[in-house]
Amino acid sequence: MAVQGTATPTPAANDTGEGLLELFTVLQRSLDQLVATQGRLVATLILLVVLLVSVVVVPAALSRLRSVTSDRTGDWLQVMADYTPTTIRGVFLRIAQFSMVVLVVVSFLIVWGVLDVVQTVGPYLDGSDQSVLATIQTVVLVMLAFVLSDQMQRWIGRFSQAVTGFTEHQEEILLRLGQVTVFVTIGATIFAVWGIDLSGLLVGAGFLGIVVGLAARQTLGSLIAGFVLMFSRPFTIGDWVLVGDQEGIVTDITIFNTRLENFDGEFVIIPNDRVSDRAVTNRSRKGLLRLTVDIGVDYDTDVDRAMDLAREAMADIEHVVDSPTPDVVPKDFGDSAVVMELRFWIDHPTPPRKWRAISAVVRGVKATFDDEDITIPFPQRTLSNRVDAADEESLEGGVEMRPDGDG
Known part of the structure; x- marks a missing residue:
């Protein structure tokens, strides 16, 4: 199984590195020119002002502007806020602030002659060493995964509110499937960034999947049946149902089993594969x-x-x-x-x-x-002795009993 852990240079990475190196070169030239014309103290003062404005003044001004205008155009801003991805905005704001702080600190070092940026970062950005770019790309991809996960939760929540009959369990299942898809995709991308070959891992995962499938076929059957129940919706939580010979109120539906509370206060856990192959009577569906x-x-x-x-x-x-x-x-x-x-x-x-x-x-x-004097009768029985009944029949037939020998 071949797994490599060295980031391989790509044309896109080389272009990105060359662009960043050119940016640092322009920055260093501009600061050197500023120091030559104004002096280090003036340049330092200018950088302090830039840092103060970017980190303190601008966020405070934006917050004040939002609070002032919200009273006048509250409805319009509320509509925009409902559709504004707050998490993405927060991520970009923090990235911008952090970049500005790093930029000002690097500028201080350049102004005072402590650091030569071009010589320091040049080996990492000219294509000879891709580890820095790979690390930056990994951090960005991880942040992107969490942002997409958060936004997916918002989108699914809005979708469930717009669609009638979309239950909380269906929303949860859809969210978990989406999150797994996002994180698997981002993980595979990160492996590609670092030049890790996944072909051997995929072959091993295929054999492992076969073994697990054979060993846990009943569990997998319950899992698949759970997904079918989630989206076919023969019943929901709170319904009064009869599943086979078990009757009760549905208290929970998971991807593996369904839980009922019967009328004796007992909780009955039924595997979903048994629910799917039995007749289900829902007494609450029609109302x-x-x-x-x-x-x-x-x-x-x-x-x-x-x-x-x-x-x-x-x-x-x-x-x-x-x-x-x-x-x-x-x-x-x-x-x-x-x-x-x-x-x-x-x-x-x-x-x-x-x-x-x-x-x-x-x-x-x-x-x-x-x-109304209407009688509701009840069963009645007449009991008689068998010997008494025979005597009565003899008397009714006119048979006279005489002693023997008396003619």
Whole structure:
């Protein structure tokens, strides 16, 4: 595996080095001319003034100008501030201030004859030694990676606000994928700057990926299923779902598993690959849930009248919505009663709302039937002794029992 760590000169790097060397040469000539005409003390005073203005006066003036104009054009500036990349602005401001400080310090050294810039930095910028330029490029690329990561978070946040139904977990997954892409790209660029050959590393990473894939195929399956769940969105956090034989409220969705809280207060963790290959029932997605209750009336009861009374009783219950309207359907001939099915809907379905609605419907219909003298029968059984039953049948048939030998 060939990995090299020496920065190789490139035409672009040579051009950059030559440009910086020419800039330092012009700077040194200008300062030498200033010293020759004005003297070192005057040149030093001028440099101090430049340093003070660039580091103290200009930032203070900009801050004051922003605070004064914000009262007059607040809305306009606020709109600009919302779309201004604050992090990039801060980075460029700090770079400009640091460059100015370095420039003034170097100028001091030139003015007082302590440093010959051209002779000092010449070997590093004429193409013979690329380590300085590679270091500068690396620092710039690292700063660029963090700036892009911060701006990506802002862009994704604005996108999620503009798109309806974009959940926080989808936003987080998209952000993490974007950050990984940015840092991998910047890392590969830094390796290229230093002349490191990545072909051997890529071959080794390919074999390692095969081994890891075979050893952790279940984990990778859960990972892939997690991404599918994130973007297919069969449910979100807070939904009341039934996954296979597990029922509860979704409390968290990660890239590896889904967490439910069941109605006993227990937390159930289900791997995402098991979620994806089972039937998922989402009771909260529509915002409405239909509930049913069976009730029986006596065979002597007018069924149509009982149905009307049950509808009126359910319509008066606050937990039952008006649309769709409650309904009653004759369902079955029971052993002791005509069985009717009460159908009604609740909104914003949750387990507590479900049981409150069922309890209210049972109480309301029972009270209405009692007021209207409608009987809700219960099963009845008649028990008899088998010997007694045989004697009764003999008597009913006119059979007279006589002793033996009496004719």
